[in-house]
Amino acid sequence: MIRWRPRAGSAHRGALIDGQTPTVSRFARAVPAGTTLLASALSALPMVSDAPALPPLGLLTVLSWRLLRPELWGAWIALPLGLADDLLTGQVPGTAMASWTILFLFLDIVDERLMFRDYMLDWTIAAIGICACITGAVLAAGIGSGSLHIFVPQMLLAILCFPFVERICAAIDRWRLQR
Amino acid sequence: MAPPKHRRPGFSRRAQYGLFIGYVLATVGVVVALAVIASWRLDPAGFSLIRGIALDATAPFTAAGRSVVTGVANGADEVAAYWNAGARNRRMAADLAAAHTALVQARATAFENARLRRLMRVVDRTPQTIVATRIIGSTVSGTRRLATIAAGRSDGVRPGQPVRSGEGLVGRIFESGQTAARLLMLTDSGSTVPVRLVRNGLPALVAGNGDGRLRVRPLIVGENPFRRGDLLVTSGTGGLYPPNVPVAVVIGADALGPVARPLADPDRTDFVVVQAIYAPEAAAPPPGLPTTGAP
Numbered sequence: 001m002i003r004w005r006p007r008a009g010s011a012h013r014g015a016l017i018d019g020q021t022p023t024v025s026r027f028a029r030a031v032p033a034g035t036t037l038l039a040s041a042l043s044a045l046p047m048v049s050d051a052p053a054l055p056p057l058g059l060l061t062v063l064s065w066r067l068l069r070p071e072l073w074g075a076w077i078a079l080p081l082g083l084a085d086d087l088l089t090g091q092v093p094g095t096a097m098a099s100w101t102i103l104f105l106f107l108d109i110v111d112e113r114l115m116f117r118d119y120m121l122d123w124t125i126a127a128i129g130i131c132a133c134i135t136g137a138v139l140a141a142g143i144g145s146g147s148l149h150i151f152v153p154q155m156l157l158a159i160l161c162f163p164f165v166e167r168i169c170a171a172i173d174r175w176r177l178q179r
Numbered sequence: 180m181a182p183p184k185h186r187r188p189g190f191s192r193r194a195q196y197g198l199f200i201g202y203v204l205a206t207v208g209v210v211v212a213l214a215v216i217a218s219w220r221l222d223p224a225g226f227s228l229i230r231g232i233a234l235d236a237t238a239p240f241t242a243a244g245r246s247v248v249t250g251v252a253n254g255a256d257e258v259a260a261y262w263n264a265g266a267r268n269r270r271m272a273a274d275l276a277a278a279h280t281a282l283v284q285a286r287a288t289a290f291e292n293a294r295l296r297r298l299m300r301v302v303d304r305t306p307q308t309i310v311a312t313r314i315i316g317s318t319v320s321g322t323r324r325l326a327t328i329a330a331g332r333s334d335g336v337r338p339g340q341p342v343r344s345g346e347g348l349v350g351r352i353f354e355s356g357q358t359a360a361r362l363l364m365l366t367d368s369g370s371t372v373p374v375r376l377v378r379n380g381l382p383a384l385v386a387g388n389g390d391g392r393l394r395v396r397p398l399i400v401g402e403n404p405f406r407r408g409d410l411l412v413t414s415g416t417g418g419l420y421p422p423n424v425p426v427a428v429v430i431g432a433d434a435l436g437p438v439a440r441p442l443a444d445p446d447r448t449d450f451v452v453v454q455a456i457y458a459p460e461a462a463a464p465p466p467g468l469p470t471t472g473a474p
Contacts, residue, residue, distance in 0.1 A: 092220075
């Protein structure tokens with residue numbers, strides 16, 4: 001197993017334990033991005049529906065990882081992950097790329113301003129982020145803000161699903177760090 | 180939890196530069212992505228190559244799982260069919276008798292119709308079938324209502340071609356990869372189909388509402404001519420969609436106007452037929468008529 005020790009001051013600095021950076025295997029570093037790609041690919045599931053039925057799982061997963069482990073990623077990671085999500089879900093190319101990166105930059109500012117986040121605050125931030133991203137996708141697709149009400153059920157479903165997705169991400173997080 | 184030290188990576192100059200470059204990358208990326216969205220809005224075909232590759236890559240997995248989903252859905256239907264089978268049997272026998280009478284009348288009408296058309300020398304350009312294939316998936320979470328079919332550019336599928344199933348019109352091809360293609364369903368808010376009312380031939384437009392229903396707009400001003408249960412078929416106006424393909428049934432009206440339900444439920448449709456773009460008769464004037472312009 002290749003052990004990978006991040007440089008001092010790297011993105012893993014937030015996880016300092018007694019001044020020591022934790023050793024994290026390359027596999028464990030790849031798990032969050034991998035699960036995000038998997039969640040994006042879930043929309044390629046063999047389901048045919050004539051209304052937006054599933055929450056945007058890629059967005060939920062990437063938000064969960066970002067809120068659970070703020071030190072894990074720089075904001076730029078949202079670019080490749082968003083591009084993959086755009087291609088896998090067949091949205092307008094650039095939609096998730098732009099909205100996720102803007103969201104990450106925004107969350108960096110939020111982290112700077114709020115000294116502590118708890119569960120309810122995480123959920124609130126995620127709810128705002130989900131609504132903003134879905135609205136952005138609707139506007140990017142050129143559907144027009146008049147038919148935004150069609151996407152309200154999807155937004156509510158996504159907000160209600162978020163704690164569940166976050167739980168799954170937390171379980172995966174414990175598994176990947178224990179290996 | 181305590182905030183991470185995003186902004187203060189310590190005294191390492193290298194780490195500080197790394198952080199700075201990360202933010203520069205993110206900002207430049209956002210600008211590029213917004214430019215991509217803008218250019219896609221102006222020219223949707225511009226990214227067809229890379230989107231086609233991604234589509235081809237995911238289609239086999241979607242196709243493999245589709246049979247499982249269809250199997251489960253059919254199983255539920257099988258169980259439901261045993262429920263009050265007797266009453267249903269009686270009703271179907273009555274329906275069959277009525278349908279038999281109607282069929283005899285329809286045969287006579289069809290014969291008369293064919294004779295009259297021969298008299299009038301009406302030329303029918305029946306659109307040729309490009310390929311018959313399966314619907315294997317759709318964008319369940321995205322903002323557009325797109326479905327994926329298991330045939331692509333190598334089978335002759337090109338953007339714009341109409342797609343229908345046994346029940347009626349499903350939509351038209353939106354983009355095609357090498358072995359898979361995406362079709363824009365009727366229910367997408369970007370889809371508009373010229374139709375006419377079967378009852379009296381009144382022309383109308385059917386546009387997607389984005390939520391599984393269709394909005395019907397009559398082309399003439401006046402009172403609402405639609406009744407609940409009215410059947411709408413394509414009129415063939417403007418080409419693209421061939422005429423007389425069943426499209427939708429009017430199910431009622433809301434504050435904005437009449438609302439219809441598409442006949443081909445994409446959830447239950449498995450096989451669809453991709454047809455060549457319908458060329459209306461007006462495009463090719465019949466011989467004998469004086470033509471202007473080209474000799």
